[in-house]
Amino acid sequence: MKKILITRKLLKTCEEKASKTFQATFNDNDELYSQSKVVEMSNGCDGILTSLTDKMDADTINKLPDSIKILSNFAVGFGNIDLDAAKKKGIVVTNTPDVLTDATAEIGILLILGACRRASEGIESAKESGWKWSADYLIGKQLTGARLGILGMGRIGQKIAKIAKSLGMIIHYHNRSKLSEEKEQGATYHDNLKDLLSVSDVLSICCPASKETIDMINKETIEYLPKGAVVTNVARGDIVEDEALIDALNRRKVYAVGLDVYKNEPNLNPGYLKHKSAFILPHLGSATKETRTAMANLAIDNIDEFFKTGKCKNKVN
Ligand code: GLV
Numbered sequence: 001m002k003k004i005l006i007t008r009k010l011l012k013t014c015e016e017k018a019s020k021t022f023q024a025t026f027n028d029n030d031e032l033y034s035q036s037k038v039v040e041m042s043n044g045c046d047g048i049l050t051s052l053t054d055k056m057d058a059d060t061i062n063k064l065p066d067s068i069k070i071l072s073n074f075a076v077g078f079g080n081i082d083l084d085a086a087k088k089k090g091i092v093v094t095n096t097p098d099v100l101t102d103a104t105a106e107i108g109i110l111l112i113l114g115a116c117r118r119a120s121e122g123i124e125s126a127k128e129s130g131w132k133w134s135a136d137y138l139i140g141k142q143l144t145g146a147r148l149g150i151l152g153m154g155r156i157g158q159k160i161a162k163i164a165k166s167l168g169m170i171i172h173y174h175n176r177s178k179l180s181e182e183k184e185q186g187a188t189y190h191d192n193l194k195d196l197l198s199v200s201d202v203l204s205i206c207c208p209a210s211k212e213t214i215d216m217i218n219k220e221t222i223e224y225l226p227k228g229a230v231v232t233n234v235a236r237g238d239i240v241e242d243e244a245l246i247d248a249l250n251r252r253k254v255y256a257v258g259l260d261v262y263k264n265e266p267n268l269n270p271g272y273l274k275h276k277s278a279f280i281l282p283h284l285g286s287a288t289k290e291t292r293t294a295m296a297n298l299a300i301d302n303i304d305e306f307f308k309t310g311k312c313k314n315k316v317n
Contacts, residue, residue, distance in 0.1 A: 002307050005042045007033055008051040008074070011289070014296035018049075021304050035060040042068055047303050049074060050081065058085035070306050074299045075286075076100055079209040079236055083317035094302040094314040098155065099294035104285040105159035108234035111258030112148070112164065112202055114279035115230045116141040118256070121276045141201075141230065141255065144168035149200025151216075152207025152235065153179055153187070160204055160234075161187055172199050197224035202232065209236035219244040228255040234285055237262035246271035249278070260285055 004022040006015075009030035018024045025041065027033070033041065035055060042048055047070040050056060056071060061082055070092045071081055078095050086093050113119070117140040125131045125138065148164045150157045153173040161171045162185060171187035173179075174196035178189045190196040193216065197203065203225065207213050217231070218241040225231070231254055233240055242263060248254040256277040262268035265283060272278045286295060298314070306312040 002046040002303070003044060004047050004049060004303060005038070005045045006049040007038060007054050010074075010296045011293055014293060014300065017297060018300050021300055036063075039063045039065075046070075046307070047072060049299050049303065051075065052077060052080050054080055056081040056086070058082045061085040061089055061091065064089070064091070070094065070303055070312075072299045072302045072306075074295055076104075077208060077236055078316055079238060087317045092306055092312060092315050093317045094299070094306070094312050095316050096295040096298040096302075097314060099298055100286040100291050101155040101159050103288045103291040104156045104234055105163060107260050107281065107285045107287075108156065108160040108204055108206065108232065109163050109167075111232040111234060111260060111279060111281070112143065112160075112204060112230070113258075115232055115256040115258030115277070116143060116146075116202065118277065120279045124276075143202075145170070146201040147172055147199050149173070149196045149203045150187070151193070151196065151203060151205045151239075152213075153183075154206065154208075156234065157204070157206035158183060158185075160206060161185060164204075169202070172196055193221060194224045197221060198226070200225055200229055202230045205231075205233040205235050205239055207235055207239065209238040214238050215241045217241065217245065219247075222248045222253065225254065227253060230254070230256050230258070232258035234260050237265060237268075242269040242271065246275070249275050 001023045004024045006024055006026055009027050015026055038054060043065055046067055049072045052075045068091055071086060072094045076095050076097050078093060081093050083093055118138050122138055146169055148169040148171050150161055150173040153175045165171055173187050174190045174193055216239050222244055258279045260281045261283055272280055302312050302314050
């Protein structure tokens with residue numbers, strides 16, 4: 001049986017599956033391992049089931065024992081792993097696509113609704129008994145007829161588009177390439193970011209973090225948005241320059257933000273906390289029982305497939 005280190009506690013049924021499939025080392029107390037602890041604990045192992053909280057940078061990867069052949073990331077994103085360093089060391093990296101599309105798109109829609117309809121302020125007011133209703137009390141932005149700009153029209157972006165369309169939103173998107181008509185579902189393609197942002201009453205960031213997308217939403221690009229736009233991010237915090245977005249909120253260039261992901265999670269920029277118009281969640285995209293189970297099972301299957309066949313369909317490097 002292959003020996004696998006599982007860096008974070010998984011749901012019970014998934015740990016049971018892992019113990020049937022491998023000789024697995026679990027993290028019963030769900031301790032957040034340091035990079036050196038991961039290196040130390042992986043001694044004698046054939047693979048590691050990592051999570052997005054494990055920073056597998058080049059230095060850490062280079063220190064891993066030569067017996068490690070696979071890093072199976074328990075996430076669709078893999079910005080926490082240096083893919084090139086892994087490749088150089090002959091380590092395969094895999095992710096868990098598809099299974100979290102619906103759950104993440106649900107949070108993407110929640111961010112849009114929460115930001116547009118002033119949910120943060122509403123929750124605070126509801127807690128104070130005796131709020132004063134009036135015809136103009138906590139008036140927000142209606143989604144019907146608003147233009148939704150989707151940055152990154154992959155699986156999650158397409159699902160958000162589908163739900164948003166049913167809410168009456170008009171869908172625009174920017175992607176590296178134009179989708180087929182079947183996948184586009186009537187959405188308008190923009191081949192550059194500037195054009196997309198200039199028609200985005202609401203922006204939904206759905207693209208992966210990569211060298212090309214880091215800080216893509218910055219001081220300069222925010223200016224392309226219409227005044228009073230709403231910015232939401234269900235993908236990765238690295239895509240947004242926080243200071244620029246917070247400044248845009250201060251200047252009311254941006255009306256509200258809906259965020260589930262941040263740079264330096266869980267230490268988000270405190271500037272967001274001061275804003276009544278920031279609807280913020282603690283990285284809940286895939287947080288449903290069904291989805292977390294499917295993700296962990298897929299991360300386990302990825303390792304199993306790799307050791308059985310020498311290949312894995314979810315290899316990303
Ligand atoms: C969650 O953020 C994931 O990448 O799976």
